[in-house]
Amino acid sequence: MRRLGDKARWYRPAAMAADFFGAAVPVGLVFDAAQQVRPVYCALAAAVAWTGIQALRRRYATRALGESRGVLPVLHDWLxxxxxxxxxxxxTEEDTPRLSALGALLPALLITVACHKLTYRHLSAARREAQAVSRVLVIGEPDAAEDVIAHLAARTDHPYVVVGVVPVGTGPLASGVPVAARLDADAPEAPGIDSAAVLGAVLSHHADLVLVAPGVRITGERLRRIAWALHDAGLELAVFPGLVEVSVKRLETLSAGGLAVLRVAPPVSRGVQTLLKSALDRVGAAAGLLLLSPLFLGLVLAIRFGSRGPAFYRQRRIGRDGVPFVMWKFRTMVVDADARKAELAGANENDGLMFKMRRDPRVTRVGRLLRRTSLDELPQLVNVLIGDMSLVGPRPPLPDEVAQYDEVELRRLTVRPGMTGLWQISGRSDLSWDETIQLDLQYVDNWSFTSDVDVMGRTLRAVVDGRGAY
Known part of the structure; x- marks a missing residue:
């Protein structure tokens, strides 16, 4: 099992070379073509500046390499x-035309983004094979420790692999993770016992990190003494605050009277970002309808000639705050599909409230192609234009699904549903119901305008890939 510090050795030199030559070569060529007096010096200056900025912002640190594929951090560095x-x-009174100079720097941005995506994909694949991971020892009351272990085991988009658990108390554990030691359930009168037990567990299981799930039996003083022992031994300590799917952008560490406080900012619901989202929705929908009108005509003809019935399909869906609306799609099924849904209920392949079949007999030949390419969703641009939907948001649910929602699931209705979202770029119909709800709640709680831009960029790849589209 390769440790976190044992990421592939080529990550850092590849990143530095991509940054250096991605800036130097285009600048040198453009400045030479513009007959600048010292094109080589300008190229070297641009390359040193770009790699220097990346280094100062710790983009080459082991912890950062391969961890992000996002465009926005790179764009920030580029600005x-x-x-x-x-x-x-x-x-220096350099006189190359401004637009030429700016164009010469654009490849540096694109090459760095491409390098980040390459290392991210390589690291993700390695972690699915339990490589480039951090060995974690979990400390906590049995139920709390089990929750942390289950959550980490359910996903592979993080570096943590639990190799042992130190339960506080005598409660049972069902996860199968080795019990490295046990701590007394009561506040210890001899704190050194805790420290010795934890250090022994770390050494015996070769852990890189100790992750604590606080509870009533882990007091601040007890945790502080464990931290002292670990830090004195050169080991790391992390504390799980009990929050799930909360973006780090919403978290802020504060100090109040010597107490470490974690502030959780409320989700963005008003302000400039919401105005930008609304503007992007309306302008994007209008532009899409205008530019895609020839494609719309071709699809209408294909649907009408392919099977009996109208080209468009209207369906009642539930929107923001539970308000119903009529959603438009290209028809992909036979005209009596809704009437036949009840007889197919036993063949539902989704584990939740949604109805999904990989080989749904109601889907027409043309409809299968439309679903595979997501072209059937394009008429929803009309819904976006009139304000019923957004370009990005949770999947718009059916009324009978919403009727069975619990309090947690109803929270996904606090924003406008979207044509695309985290559910589409993460597997669509291949996702379980719990995974779908988790992604929707993650979007609702952590939304930002930049996250919408990122989702739209990743949607194109999901549409081309077609995974989960049926």
């Missing part, structure tokens, strides 16, 4: 580069 070089341009 810093533009600012630094703009100042250098004024100081």
């Amino acid at each position: 810093i580069l533009i600012g630094v070089l703009a100042v250098a341009r004024v100081v």
Whole structure:
């Protein structure tokens, strides 16, 4: 099992080489073509500035390499580069045309993003094979420790592999993770016993990190003494605060009277970001309808000639705050599909409230192609334009599904449903019901305008891949 510090050795040199030459070569070529006096020096200056900014922002640190495929952090770094070089341009009185200089720096952004995506995909594949991981020892009351272990085991998009557990008390454990030691359920009168037991467990299981799930039997003083022992031994300690699917962007650490406080910011529900989302929805929908109108005509003809019935299908869905609306799609099923749904109920392949079949006999030949390519969703641009839906959001549910929602599931109705969302880029119909709800709640609680832009960018790949579309 490869440790976290044992990520593939080529990550850092590949990242640094991509940044250096991705800036140097285009700048050198463009400045030479513009007959700049010192194109080589300008190329070297751009390359050193770009790699320097990346280094100062710790993009080459072992913890950061391969951990992100996002475009926005790189874009932020690139804008810093533009600012630094703009100042250098004024100081040196360099006279290459501004647009040419800006264009010369664009490949650096694109190459760095491509390198990040490459290392991210390689690292994700390695972690599915239990490589490049951090060995974790979990400490907590049995129920709390079991919850942490189950949550970490259910996903592979993180570096943690639990190798042992130190339960506080005598309660049973069903996870199958080895019990490395046990701590007294009561607050210990001899704190050194706790420290010795934890250190022994860390050494015997070769753990890299101790993760504590606090409870009533792990007091602040007890935790502090364990932390002292671990830190004195050069080991790391992390504390799980009990929050699930909360973006780190919403978390802020504070100190109040010597107490470490974790502030959780409320989800974004108003302000500039919501105005930007609304503007993007309306402008994007209008532009899409205009540009795709020839495609719409071709699909209408294909559907009408392919089977009897109208080209469009209207269905009642539930929108924001439980308000119903009529959703538009291209028809992919036979005209009496809704009437035949009851007789197929026993063949439902979804484990929750949604109805899904891989080989649904009601789907037409043209409909299968439309579903595979997600072209059947395009008429929902009309719903986005009139404000019933958004370009990005949770899947719009049916009324009979909402009628069975519990309090947790109803929270997904606090935002407008979307044409695409985390559910689409994460597997669509291949997801279980619990996974779908989890992704929707993650979107609702952690939404930002930049996250919408990221989802839209990743949707294209999901549509091309077609995984889970049926």
